[in-house]
Amino acid sequence: xRTTLYGLLAAALLFPACKKEPGEGGKAxxxxxxxxxxxxxxxxxxxxxYPYQEARVYIAYGDHDFHDDDVRTGxxxxxxxxxxxxxxxxVYTFGECDCPGGSVAVERTVTISDKKDVxxxxxxxxxxx
Numbered sequence: 001x002r003t004t005l006y007g008l009l010a011a012a013l014l015f016p017a018c019k020k021e022p023g024e025g026g027k028a029x030x031x032x033x034x035x036x037x038x039x040x041x042x043x044x045x046x047x048x049x050y051p052y053q054e055a056r057v058y059i060a061y062g063d064h065d066f067h068d069d070d071v072r073t074g075x076x077x078x079x080x081x082x083x084x085x086x087x088x089x090x091v092y093t094f095g096e097c098d099c100p101g102g103s104v105a106v107e108r109t110v111t112i113s114d115k116k117d118v119x120x121x122x123x124x125x126x127x128x129x
Contacts, residue, residue: 023061026112036050036055
């Protein structure tokens, strides 16, 4: 019994803890705002950008190709992803465009460098055709 206990203790000291990947399980958060800009048929802005309510915002952890989670913006265009660990993240949403498929991704890359960081994403402005 004592040998097993010493063996486990030695293994804990000799093998470092595994590196935690970006994703859920931490105390940090990423927040930001999504604005919507109306454009005319020629693609020129009309008026000022305004908060984009109920827009779906996606997040991809680390180097993932697809989103890992999503949230909707509030009435003021704000969104928050909570309980994240240190690492790199890709935050994106979709705006309308006069292009094949009718939508285009608008993306920001951010890094959480401390376990309790609150990172603010630069404002995301999407077009509304």
